[in-house]
C-alpha cells in the first residue's frame with residue numbers, strides 16, 4: 330500500500346489538510362500568514378496528510394510545495410492541473426507523495442498513461458472525478474485514491490458545492506476497486522466531514538474550511554466530537 334493511502338487510512342484523523350493561498354474566485358485564504366506555520370498547525374492538529382496547491386489560479390507555486398514537503402513528516406499531495414509526464418517527475422523531485430490527476434480534463438488514454446507513470450515513479454495517483462462515467466475511466470483503481478470533487482472545476486470551482494455528489498458516487502467508486510475513496514472540496518464544517526467519513530469515505534480533503542477556521546486544532550476536535558455523537 331502506498332505511504333499516502335496508508336497514512337490516510339491509519340491516522341487519527343482521516344483528513345488531507347490543504348494549503349491554498351487563495352480561492353479560484355480570488356479570495357485571500359492564507360493572507361499574511363506563513364505557509365509553513367499553517368502546515369505546522371495542521372500537523373499539530375493531527376492531519377493524516379497535507380495537500381499543497383501549486384496552480385497559479387490559486388496563487389500557488391512549486392516552491393511552496395518544496396518548502397512544505399521538507400518540513401512535513403506526513404505524505405503531501407500536489408494539487409495542480411497536471412497533464413504531462415515531466416510534471417510528475419518534477420512533483421517527485423519537489424517531495425510530493427501523491428499527484429492530482431483530473432479526470433474531467435484528461436482524455437481516457439492520457440489518464441491511463443499518467444496513472445501508470447505515477448505508479449511507476451512511486452507516486453499515488455489522486456484521481457479527481459465528478460460523475461460515474463469518469464469513475465469508469467480510472468485505471469488501476471486499487472492503487473489510486475478516487476476523489477469525488479463536490480465542486481465543478483469546469484466553472485473554476487466558482488459554483489456552490491454539492492456534497493450530495495459524494496453520497497451518490499461512493500458506491501460506484503468502491504465498486505471500481507479503490508480502497509481509498511475521498512470526498513474533496515466544499516467541506517466547510519467538521520459535522521459535514523464527520524458525516525462523509527461515517528458514510529464510508531476513507532478520507533476528506535479540506536482547504537477553505539480549515540484555512541478560514543480560527544484554529545485547525547479546534548476544527549479537528551469538533552470533528553472528533555461530531556463523530557462520537559453519531560455513534
Ligand SMILES: O=P(O)(O)OC[C@@H](O)[C@@H](O)c1c[nH]c2ccccc12
Nearest residue numbers: 382408409513514515516535536537
Ligand atoms: O477549499 P476547498 O473547497 O476545501 O477545496 C479543496 C480542494 O478540493 C480544491 O482546492 C481543489 C479541487 N480540485 C483542485 C484542482 C486544483 C487546485 C485545487 C483544487
